[in-house]
Amino acid sequence: MHLRITARLFATAATPLACLIAIPASAQEEPAENVLDGDHLTVGVGAVYVPSYRGSDDYVVTPIPLVRGKFKGVDINPRVAGVALDFIPDDRESGIGFSLGPVATASFNRSRRIRDDVVRAAGKLDPAIEVGASAGITKYRVLHEYDALTLSADVKWDVNGAHKGMVVTPAISYATPLSPALVAVVAVSARHVDDDFARYYYSVTPEQSAASGLPVYSAKGGWDSANASMLVNYDLSGDVRDGGLSLFGIANYSRMLNDGKDTPFTAIRGDADQFIVGAGVAYTF
Template identity: 25%
Template sequence: MMDFMGWSRSKELRIIRRSLGMRFKAYSLMLSLGLGMASSVSAADLNAAPVRTTTTNGWIITLTGNVELGPNFPGSDKYSVFGYPSIDYRRIGEPARWSAPDDGIDFTVFETPNFRLGPVVRWEGGRYLSSDRQLFGLRKVHWTVEPGVFVEFWPADWLRTRIEIRHGIDGHDGLVGDIAADLVQRAGRYTFSIGPRVSFGDSNFANAYFSVTPFEASLNGLVTPFKASGGITSAGALASVSYMWSEQWSTTAYAGYRRLVGDAADSSITRRIGSPDQFTVGAALSYSFVFAP
């Protein structure tokens, strides 16, 4: 098995939008943020092949097209398909470091062969009446930028663990986080991964997406008043498989499932309008080439 600890930093845009109405705005901002992160780890690394080159100066650029099916908003039972581009780049001679499809966009400030930490950012979709007419009377939740920090540790070359802690800006102003572990195995041209996921959020986050005031309940007619508190919000798993067709072309497919728990599952929004079962399916195609000015 290839030593995954030798894989280098890569950079990729990862924008998961749950609100169809805000996806193009999200794409514009995240693209401009991502182009400035030369050493960040991708949120959906496609295991770019070691493109052959005779020069040692320059960059290996990986362009990716992504398509994903996911819930319209946290707790929704309605899904949308959307696409977005992404870009990775690393210096010639640096192998690609593996990362999971659901990682946030990060920038490494300190690393050893099996440890990394640095800033990270994610994007949480909003909740809008246009995505589900049953939301009538409930507050609108704007899309949210979530900057924070990440810590990643590989206790073995086949096992990666990662923690992200972030704080919302605008849509919700809560503290949120994700804990992940991935079993990673390379077999010829294939790279497989699978692992558990746990997400948490404080009361500010839970209140934004899952609380219902008596006034909102009276307007909506479907939900009942509910006061959500923070804690573990979901638990699940994610699996992915990548295939390198050639030194330039590779594809990745992934699927994930999360089950809302605690107040996120008990909310009348989840029980009467949405669902505690949250599925995600995605695929990506990438092309790598050498850029040597």
């Protein structure tokens, strides 16, 4: 019996937060059939309360679409407004698993639902389509037979001509079943951005300053945020391994750093402390 975890909880304002876990086994006796051992799909929907843009102190409710599964040995893992594929099957008997594959996400930061009139006056931004690679390593049976510790990172580049930059998001997550029906995941992550990204989202150009009244600001790349997250998933049948309906809840705290914190969009009009809470329902078959 082993635990397989995929949990990515990166806070992104004004973007659906996608996160989901799958547990092929847990404590207690084995069920007659474990649907998560073979090809399967989990779909779900929920809602989260999130900042209206990264660094905002205004909040909006936005939906969470959830899709996760496995097909022909390829894991389909959710990302924030996107998806990642893992082409490396785990050798769970060894206690170590690896992941590697493409990742693609969409970012709608400051492209819609901006509540602050001053920030809105500075102008909406174009959505970014970020494509790259995801890799990770998982250690099974860390503290007991059924938990897992994962170290991973996504490296992505904007291909839509928005920020035109690169984003790196390393993360560490720990997952453990609390019962056959209840699983908890905690994670910490950070985000590093290049100069192109920082200029696009955090700089205030003379034109934006004239339109909004915010001071001119020139941003540069670096670590722009750090995050701590928790997810809990409860299977309504009493066992996560037999599929069916489940409920999930999520909570995330993000702290804007460096130019992500010092930009007038955050320092004057927003707040460096960012919170996300949400809940939803999923179905596995």
